[in-house]
Amino acid sequence: MRTIQNTLYVMTPGAYLHLENDTLRVDVERVKKLQVPLHHLGGVVCLGNIMLSPALMHRCADEGIALVLLNEQGRFKARLEGAVSGNILLRQAQHKLALQTDFALDAGKNFIAGKLRNSRQVLLRGAREASDEADRAAITAQADSLRLAWQGLPYAADLDAVRGIEGNAAKNYFAALPLLVKRELRDDFSMDGRTRRPPRDRFNALLSFLYAMLMNDCRSAVEAVGLDPQLGFLHAVRPGRAALALDLMEEFRAVLADRLALTLINRGQINASDFTLREGGAVLLGDTARRTVVTAYQERKQEEILHPLTESRAPFALLPLLQARLLARTLRGEVEHYPPFLYR
16 A cells, blocks of 8 residues: 655645644635645645745644745745754765765766656657658657667766766757647747746746656655755755756656646647747746646656556656655665666
8 A cells, every 4th residue: 555645736826825723724815715634745835926824834844744835937936844854874875975976977877867768768659659751750860869878878987978968868859859749739839949947938838837846746755765855966066956856857857747748738738828928038837727737747647657677556656756765775785776767
């Protein structure tokens, strides 16, 4: 038996979250809209102008329920959590090994190996489903370039070389990704590479929003096993940057975010009118569309998949936690090399 704690996403502007006995209550204009027992929650994510009572914040800290604040477009602003738990010996091992060049390089290669392999799987699936021969050929060519990048990873001499391989592969991947959009929708969802802060087109705006939610899940996963989310192996350490969560996230971008973005676009669940184009070129996802994306993301996380290492079925929601546990085992010396998640 397993329990998957839910994350509550609150997006209604002006919503007020407060404590009522052992429940979290959501009011909008003094009218109750939702009431959830606290023991059903693993986290609460507030997007935009959401109000929180001090009593609720204290109780969430006591219960280990993370409160995350994002802006309207999903960009991280703050996180409230209780006292740091976890195994201090595990964190000591993490900090020690992060300074060991060989270990950090090996871990970085494996994070990116997972990313390249999973991104290639998304392209190969798109090539199989393409109805146009020219599209199929172009997608397959970029999938082949990812294979070559993956094969070249073992020969990278340092982390800068690994990042260089990843950067070039990402350019090729994002050049092919728009070809997986239906032809009649490509004018509205064109993409000239990956852009962020701010995103410059609708496709990038949708990806940025999905990546923000995925990032929160990966950070929660590394914290749940007792790791320090600020200290990564691939991503450089910067104040306020959850480098380890970004490391772990690389394996899941394609299968949890990119594929979902394509599904939402191709099925017409998200369309051009769901975005606002600002002066200066920024593109923002609208309020109604954000609710659609959050709902689809939560549904996607409940879908089950066969984990290639455990050979057991697990929902997508548990994958970051399973990988964080494998990383912890690697840091303890129980596993020689970190095994990335490889999507089949």
